[in-house]
Amino acid sequence: MTSERERSGSELLDRALVEEATKKSGLIWVRGPGTADRALWHVWHEGAAYVVGDGPGEQPLPGLSDGGTAEVTVRSKDKGGRLVVWTAAVAELAPGGEPWRAAVAELKGKRLNAPDGEAMPDRWQRECRVLRLTPTGATAPLPDGPLARPPLPSPATTREPAPAGLPRLLFKRRAR
Template identity: 80%
Template sequence: MTSELLDRALVEEATKKSGLIWVRGADAPAARALWHVWHEGAACLVGDGPGEQPLPGLTDGGAAEVTVRSKDKGGRLIAWSARTVELAPGSEAWEAVVAELKGKRLNAPDGEAMTERWARECRVLRLEPTGATTPPPDGSLAEVPLPTPATTRQPIPAGLPRLLFKGRKRRG
């Protein structure tokens, strides 16, 4: 009983303090870094809408694996299993969670109208701990990066250094 309470306290404290959590849904190919807030015993997320974080593999009633990193060193602190609960827009629980999420959302394109957009176009999820924690791994957890349309930088144009340093004079 004592170890269960300690695990629950560690899950809550570590998740509260971490700005990002790594979440892997049941059908997701890899874990994703997601911003969240801790509210009433669960990690709460908003996403799957225009301009918001994707939530692949997270379905209502589904399972998820959450890994929490250290805020200062970035290393893995604890991994825990969760049950995903999707909150209905406009419900009392949705309103309470959105009030917390709204304060943490950085650079929202629509400011105060963000909550109305979330109600129309996004999903708000609670990741409720099931009590199961995963022991630390023996090896590396490195994974192949997710596919992206981003490209590697090309060599800079030959004339660019002259344009950048044109106004500077040598002091001798």
């Protein structure tokens, strides 16, 4: 039987693992109820992961709703393997409120290749959702077997094979 002190220490270690792993990872894999895992970029701020999406040009957030839960899988930034799986309470931030502005200030610095630069927070306020994913407690055990699945449907297509002469053009040595 585990004592209260051991259980408390284990919870602290779990919380530290969740925070450090999520803070350092560029992507988290999030699964809402009845949906497939989806890779989301995020930022860790004040004890929770924040994501923005569901607007034009932003990442989709299917199955994530205010007051719901989600399963978050965090990968290693250097090796890409699963580090920890945790359950999150999902909360949608009210656009324009103080918590929303603080989260958006953090998210804005992490958003790559934004089409509208400094106008991005205004667009997010009008067209997107900002969600806070707060850890609810202990971590889940990592699965034993592989979790490979077919890719999600996408409008992206595979381009034609590279022309046979392309490698010679790319790696041609320049005459001195």
